[in-house]
Amino acid sequence: MIMQPIKLFQRKKTEQDIEDELLHHVSLLTQAYLDQGMSFEEARGAALKRFGNMNEIKNECVKISINNPFLLLVKTGLLMLFLFGVLMRIFIPVENFRHLADVLMWLAVLGRLFMYVRSLKPSLFVPKNDNASPLSLINKSNPAIPTYDQRALTPLERVISDK
Amino acid sequence: MRIYPSHLDNLGRRFFSMVKGRTDLLQGTLELMILKTLSRETMHGYGIAQRIHAAADDLLKIEDGSLYPALYRMEGRGWIRSEWSLSENNRRAKFYKLTKSGRKQLEAETANWSRVSQAITRILQTA
Numbered sequence: 001m002i003m004q005p006i007k008l009f010q011r012k013k014t015e016q017d018i019e020d021e022l023l024h025h026v027s028l029l030t031q032a033y034l035d036q037g038m039s040f041e042e043a044r045g046a047a048l049k050r051f052g053n054m055n056e057i058k059n060e061c062v063k064i065s066i067n068n069p070f071l072l073l074v075k076t077g078l079l080m081l082f083l084f085g086v087l088m089r090i091f092i093p094v095e096n097f098r099h100l101a102d103v104l105m106w107l108a109v110l111g112r113l114f115m116y117v118r119s120l121k122p123s124l125f126v127p128k129n130d131n132a133s134p135l136s137l138i139n140k141s142n143p144a145i146p147t148y149d150q151r152a153l154t155p156l157e158r159v160i161s162d163k
Numbered sequence: 164m165r166i167y168p169s170h171l172d173n174l175g176r177r178f179f180s181m182v183k184g185r186t187d188l189l190q191g192t193l194e195l196m197i198l199k200t201l202s203r204e205t206m207h208g209y210g211i212a213q214r215i216h217a218a219a220d221d222l223l224k225i226e227d228g229s230l231y232p233a234l235y236r237m238e239g240r241g242w243i244r245s246e247w248s249l250s251e252n253n254r255r256a257k258f259y260k261l262t263k264s265g266r267k268q269l270e271a272e273t274a275n276w277s278r279v280s281q282a283i284t285r286i287l288q289t290a
Contacts, residue, residue, distance in 0.1 A: 017247075021208060021256075022228070022231065024254065024256055025208050025228075029209070029227065051227045052226035052229060054228065057228040057232065064232060064235040064239060067239070070239060070240075
């Protein structure tokens, strides 16, 4: 019961991340079609058609992501580490073991905290002058692949935000 | 004719449900393409889609969106790792990178694919 609000919050965060990722893709596609000379409406339609059913894809991704076994394994591992530390502290009355238990507990807490902060602010962990950018990875010799414009929002995103 | 991943999946299920142990063959085709694409460099979803379209020379019409459930599944299996980063235009984008486990999977799947495609080619030539 206590975990419900946390789970709900995590789900919303996951949904938001996935939506951001999918919208980013659609906006790049729209831009590609705009660069080919289509009108905005045509470009948006073509991009959405090529992308597929956005809501269906988003829901599927959320479902998969929430049940991500790797993350679950890491979280469970950290919880086990913490509990192990607590048990060691309670049941082994030796000073050295207590220190070890403290270290384990702190490791678990800091690990979990790091995972949480990282999921909230991923950009904090990215070097600012990272030249390995996504668009440089695309084959630039292919004229069908657009370079992304420098505006803050793409036309599609402007329409979405206007709504 | 356009071939979507769902077609491959259905075809895979129908055909390979008869062959025990190989039910995931055609279902994994999209994943194999993603693994191969990521074996060169780290990319985001759009980059992966573009690379696959370009490499397939538009012979395979894959809905771009269908990549994402596959990417999330592969991440769950530990074949790829993702992290949010900033693009050169300061846009927030999620990058995918192949893990060691993913590289092994790519080798295994590539070997499997060439074995099966050779077998099918022989059947088509002789039957």
